[in-house]
Amino acid sequence: QVQLVESGGGLVQAGGSLRLSCAASGRTSITFALGWFRQAPGKEREFVATVSRSGFWIYYADSVKGRFTISRDNAKNTVYLQMNSLKPEDTAVYFCAAYTHYYSDYGETKKPDYWGQGTQVTVSS
Numbered sequence: 222q223v224q225l226v227e228s229g230g231g232l233v234q235a236g237g238s239l240r241l242s243c244a245a246s247g248r249t250s251i252t253f254a255l256g257w258f259r260q261a262p263g264k265e266r267e268f269v270a271t272v273s274r275s276g277f278w279i280y281y282a283d284s285v286k287g288r289f290t291i292s293r294d295n296a297k298n299t300v301y302l303q304m305n306s307l308k309p310e311d312t313a314v315y316f317c318a319a320y321t322h323y324y325s326d327y328g329e330t331k332k333p334d335y336w337g338q339g340t341q342v343t344v345s346s
Contacts, residue, residue, distance in 0.1 A: 230340030243317030268329035
């Protein structure tokens with residue numbers, strides 16, 4: 222089992238920044254990658270970004286490329302999502318995700334094995 226706890230959500234004006242954190246605990250040694258998804262009201266959950274255990278492989282959704290940066294600190298078992306130039310359409314509940322299956326890539330087609338509870342991000346116009 223892997224437990225994930227997100228923090229850092231909140232209300233921000235358009236053009237502003239927020240940094241989300243996700244602390245992993247439990248069997249973190251079996252985690253090959255960590256990532257972020259989001260779900261806006263009335264919409265399906267969508268992929269945002271993932272990072273491999275080494276930090277070498279990073280994937281972003283096209284909608285956030287150039288604005289969001291994912292990173293991880295393995296010593297702290299924590300993954301971060303730095304979100305800049307936020308837009309109202311970024312408003313969603315953001316979920317941390319962990320992958321305990323090995324894949325050759327961790328793009329948007331791969332399904333995580335564990336989820337956090339989510340943290341609300343609201344961007345006002």
